[in-house]
Amino acid sequence: MKTCIVTGASRGIGRAIAVKLSERNDIDNLILVARSKNDLNETVKLMNEQKNIYSYSVDLTNSAETQKLVHSVGQEFGTIDLLFNVAGYAEPKSLLETTLENWETTYKVNVQSVFMITKEVVKFMKKTGGKIVNVASTAGMSSRPGWLAYASSKAALISMSQTLSDELAEYGIKVYCVSPGRCATELRRILAPDEDQSKIMQPEHVADVVNNLISDHGLCLDGQNIVIRQQPHVQLQTVSNKTETASPSR
Amino acid sequence: MNRVSMVLLAGGVGKRMKMNVPKQLLTIGGKPIIAHVLEKIEMIDEIAEVIIPSPENYIEETIMTINDHQFSKPFQVIEGGSSRQESTYKALQHVQHEHVIIHEAVRPFVSKEEFIHLIHCEEENAIYGLDIPFTVLEGKEYIEGNLERDRLVNIQLPQKFNTEKLLAAHEKAHHEMNEFTEDASLYFHYYGENIKVLEGTEYNIKITKPIDRKVAEIIYKDYVLGREYSE
Numbered sequence: 001m002k003t004c005i006v007t008g009a010s011r012g013i014g015r016a017i018a019v020k021l022s023e024r025n026d027i028d029n030l031i032l033v034a035r036s037k038n039d040l041n042e043t044v045k046l047m048n049e050q051k052n053i054y055s056y057s058v059d060l061t062n063s064a065e066t067q068k069l070v071h072s073v074g075q076e077f078g079t080i081d082l083l084f085n086v087a088g089y090a091e092p093k094s095l096l097e098t099t100l101e102n103w104e105t106t107y108k109v110n111v112q113s114v115f116m117i118t119k120e121v122v123k124f125m126k127k128t129g130g131k132i133v134n135v136a137s138t139a140g141m142s143s144r145p146g147w148l149a150y151a152s153s154k155a156a157l158i159s160m161s162q163t164l165s166d167e168l169a170e171y172g173i174k175v176y177c178v179s180p181g182r183c184a185t186e187l188r189r190i191l192a193p194d195e196d197q198s199k200i201m202q203p204e205h206v207a208d209v210v211n212n213l214i215s216d217h218g219l220c221l222d223g224q225n226i227v228i229r230q231q232p233h234v235q236l237q238t239v240s241n242k243t244e245t246a247s248p249s250r
Numbered sequence: 251m252n253r254v255s256m257v258l259l260a261g262g263v264g265k266r267m268k269m270n271v272p273k274q275l276l277t278i279g280g281k282p283i284i285a286h287v288l289e290k291i292e293m294i295d296e297i298a299e300v301i302i303p304s305p306e307n308y309i310e311e312t313i314m315t316i317n318d319h320q321f322s323k324p325f326q327v328i329e330g331g332s333s334r335q336e337s338t339y340k341a342l343q344h345v346q347h348e349h350v351i352i353h354e355a356v357r358p359f360v361s362k363e364e365f366i367h368l369i370h371c372e373e374e375n376a377i378y379g380l381d382i383p384f385t386v387l388e389g390k391e392y393i394e395g396n397l398e399r400d401r402l403v404n405i406q407l408p409q410k411f412n413t414e415k416l417l418a419a420h421e422k423a424h425h426e427m428n429e430f431t432e433d434a435s436l437y438f439h440y441y442g443e444n445i446k447v448l449e450g451t452e453y454n455i456k457i458t459k460p461i462d463r464k465v466a467e468i469i470y471k472d473y474v475l476g477r478e479y480s481e
Contacts, residue, residue, distance in 0.1 A: 123320035127293065167279070170474050171289075 003029040003077040005070070007060060007117065008087030010034030012185030013135055015043045016203035017084055020211045022047035027082070031073050033058050034087065060087055060113035061105075070120035079128040082214060083121045085114045085157075086135045090150040090190050103149045110153035114160065122168060129172030131214050131222075134161045135206070138181040138227060139191075147191060154179070158225045165223030174222035176213050180206045181229025201230040253298035254369055255347040255413065256291060260284055260304045260312060260355035261330030261337035272308055273457055274355035275315070279470045282315050283457060286358030286470075292321050293362050296369045297351070299323065301344045303330035303337035335430055339420040345413050349374070352433050353408040356457045359469055360408060364454070368410050371446060377409040377434045378450035406450040409433055415441065 004021060008014030009032035021027050030047070032055040034040050040055035047053055058065050074080055089109035091102045118132060125132075139147055140154025161177030168175060182188060183206060184197035209228050213221060260274045269276060274284040284302075291297055304312045306329045313327050326344055330337035338352065351368065353360065368376055382402050388395035409432070416433060419440040423430065430436035434445050453473055457466055 126289070166475055169476065 001028045002026050002081040003031070003073065003079065004082035004084065005031045005033060005073065005080060005117070005121065006084040006086060007033045007113075008085075008135075009043050009055070010036045010039030011043075012086075012187060013180065013183065013203045013206045014084070014086035015039075015046070016207035017086060017210050018043050019046045020204070020207040021082075021084075022051045022053065024211070028052055029077055030054070031056065033060065033069065035059055060117060061108040063116045066113065066116050067120050070117060070124070074121075074124035078124075079130070080121050080124045081128065081130045083118065083125070083130070083132045084135070084210070085117065085133070087113065088135070088137075088187055090147070090187050092147045092150060092191050094146050095148055098148055106149035106153050107156075110150070111156045111160070114157060118164065122171070122173065125173055126168070126171035131174045131176065132164070132168075133176045133178065133210055133213060135210075136161070136177050136179045136225065138179045138229060141179060141225070141227070150191070161225070162223055174218075176210075176218060176222050177225045178206065178210060178213070179225050179227050181227065183228075201228070205230075253296050253347060254349045254351055254410070255345040256297045256300045256351045256353065257338060257341040257345065258284070258287065258291070258300055258302045258353050258355055259330075259334060259337055259341075260302050260308075261334060262305075262356060272305055273463075275308060275311060276457075276463065278358060278457075278463065278466045279475070283358045283466075284312065284355040285315055285319055287353065287355055287360065288316065288319065288321050290360065290362045290365060292323060294365050294369070296366070297323065298347055299345075300325045301341045302327045302355070303341045304328070305330055333429070334432075335420070335423065335436070338433060339417075339424055342413065342417045342420060345417075348413055349410060350413040350416065351408050351410050354456060357407055357454055358457070358466065359453045359455065359473065361451075361454075364450070365408060368408055368448060371410065371448060373444070373446035375409075375411050375437060375443065376446040376448055378406040378454065379403040379447040380406060380450045380452070403447055404450075405432060405434055406454055406456075407432070411437060 004027055006014055006018045009018040018030060018032055022030055029052045032040050032043060035057060037057040044053050044055055056069055058069050060066055087109060089106050091106060093102060114134060134157055136157040137154040139151040140158050144151035158177055161175050165175035182200040184200050184202050206228050212218060262272050262274060275282050278286060291300060300323050302312060304327050309327050316325055328340060328344060331340050382399055382404050385399055386397050386402060387393050388397055416437055419437050422440055423436055438445060453469055455462060457463055
């Protein structure tokens, strides 16, 4: 009877992961976290109603709130088996346009909140082992002019994942990092407002990969930055239950 | 055997380490040395309580370390004595159970299995020990005698004793002002009884000097984390 926490579950990749996880037989308790309670409720409607689903409206940049949430989940269920750090923030600006407030908010959401929730979760998870999946971005792997704060924060997340994978190995905790490329999310719309999102990777494609990672397929993939992206000129079919690639479209 | 008490000696002040901080609070792999041990203790159901004698100035920091890691066993951090022996004596006075495990906070690589094996060992008094792979002779400035290496054992911790008898032995030693460097020798001195020696491991090192900490970092990365480091 496994318990998992998904942050950023109110939309996009977080929502797709939450839905996908609710279809698994080995997970019973799903704790969904995001700021918007209404959007979380929409996610819950899409999930397998046979599961125990709890949604919490929490500002993850508030460390006291995070601590309180994780502690109550850990106490209630005895341990936390899986943590999915999906919540993200983007306000794409070039250096001279980036305010300190933008920089700090980006790092608070994309880096500091991951640090805080992971630290609290590991206090429980280290007793039983578990898995942590961090959702970074291909933006954290190479130059992204105009996205300074976002791209560098995702680079930090990739690095954190690699270090934590080694550091937490002694507790039987596996740490995974996935870096999606262009993916049809609201956050992506902020980064690329003119993009036709029907022609790019969908959140469900990422959720499929994440779902595989926490299965036996992922046993030897921890500690690596796993890139999930649509190859150029290859259009992905609309996602139903299966991920399938269509023929190239030019 | 039912449940046991644990005395975790953390009374060192780090003189030989040449640091201002007690060595049990120095870090290996970024984690306080004492936390490495407490993590194993936390996983052992048979250990019912943990008594930690600590230097007075570091009681608060030791408690903070316990809280930071959310250890949930019943812990008592008490003021240690002026010597290792006095710290053990003081800690034994708090022990509630018939049998007690004595360990040192500066032996971070003891395994959970070693603790469990010791707790379930049929002998009432048991310790870990290793063969001595080098020659030891008697003397200081001049050699004064030979010792038979095959008859010697390198004493390790953890150790297990009957609490009441060990405490009584400590009381005698205290009144007679007899000093011992660890509890197997003290116990044997007063009772002359058999103490079972279980085979220990080379990894269970005691961190005493600066070089031990360097060795410990390597053991941690290679033996505990078990990862390949190319950089």
